[in-house]
């Protein structure tokens with residue numbers, strides 16, 4: 372590692388240490404900076420439209436793994452017919468725009484289209500497969516695509532088991548992944564799925580329109596699995612709209628338990644915010660270090676630990692020694708930098724491995740390793756810690772790159 376780089380690292384470490392131990396940043400300044408940062412890397416909006424009780428909220432709950440969507444907290448009214456659900460609330464990675472009242476009253480989507488405009492998008496239409504009267508939804512899809520022929524559309528057909536023969540289970544394995552569907556798909560269901568698909572009028576534009584069959588039941592409905600087709604829903608989302616959303620929400624190392632998943636979401640949210648802040652140095656009220664400190668405090672709270680002087684010194688010390696050995700320089704050189712295409716200045720700055728976004732992601736992942744080991748009363752292995760950091764640096768760059776790319780579309 373060259374001298375200049377090492378000095379830059381030491382400066383960064385010092386800033387972080389100060390931000391952690393003696394936060395001097397006004398909460399309001401931080402909030403304003405974060406808002407400005409989000410404007411640089413806007414939060415993708417998944418816009419759900421569908422008749423009342425079609426299963427919109429159930430989809431939000433399944434994609435986020437959050438029950439808060441179920442009980443309705445966290446929803447903010449934003450237009451007359453829509454409300455926003457930011458997830459996670461504190462540092463959102465994705466926002467759901469949940470349209471209400473469709474099919475009940477005369478719904479004019481213009482206001483919602485205007486509201487949702489100029490952000491990355493996926494339109495997710497939701498319909499019960501047993502309900503063939505979907506004109507209201509189709510009308511909205513037509514109106515939206517006339518105005519935005521470039522927006523991909525994914526249509527989820529829900530409530531599959533309503534068309535099974537009495538007391539039958541889901542067809543397993545999931546048979547709808549590729550056509551033609553096998554014979555074990557119940558005949559009534561097959562007919563209804565196809566009829567709904569055929570009823571969709573042609574939409575403007577050549578952006579993808581894709582269908583997926585799901586059945587997100589309640590545990591006491593007795594169907595196994597309760598989130599039937601969720602994997603296919605994720606695939607559909609990734610296919611029509613390559614935002615990298617699944618990785619952002621779940622992690623690509625199969626993050627499953629609630630702790631790790633909560634930590635992961637915090638890390639992604641803060642990394643994206645830091646990336647945005649790094650992209651606008653002039654209007655910066657607070658630095659990336661303030662965002663990183665905020666993240667580390669959030670993770671500390673999650674793992675019930677505080678960043679006191681000793682803990683901070685240990686963490687940064689163990690990690691920092693790795694920087695000097697050149698291990699990280701190796702990763703910078705070989706792996707992370709390679710991920711950066713030449714999209715021009717701003718995006719380059721945003722996605723750069725050395726940028727605040729990727730380092731925030733890596734710091735967060737390293738902190739989780741550190742905090743989890745200590746929570747379990749185990750030694751922190753410095754080599755492993757640095758390895759976690761280095762690997763996360765490359766992955767963090769990719770997460771930010773995905774978001775930046777989505778905004779270029």
Ligand SMILES: Nc1nc2c(ncn2[C@@H]2O[C@H](COP(=O)(O)OP(=O)(O)OP(=O)(O)O)[C@@H](O)[C@H]2O)c(=O)[nH]1
Pocket residue numbers: 421422423424425426427428429430471472528529530531532533585586587588589
């Ligand atoms: N069988 C089945 N039931 C579902 C599915 N999705 C949702 N439900 C059930 O249908 C009901 C309505 O689901 P919600 O997700 O609240 O529907 P919604 O579209 O958000 O409804 P509103 O907010 O009232 O417009 C609930 O009882 C869900 O448990 C599905 O895929 N299959």
Ligand SMILES: [Mg+2]
Pocket residue numbers: 427428429
């Ligand atoms: Mg709902």
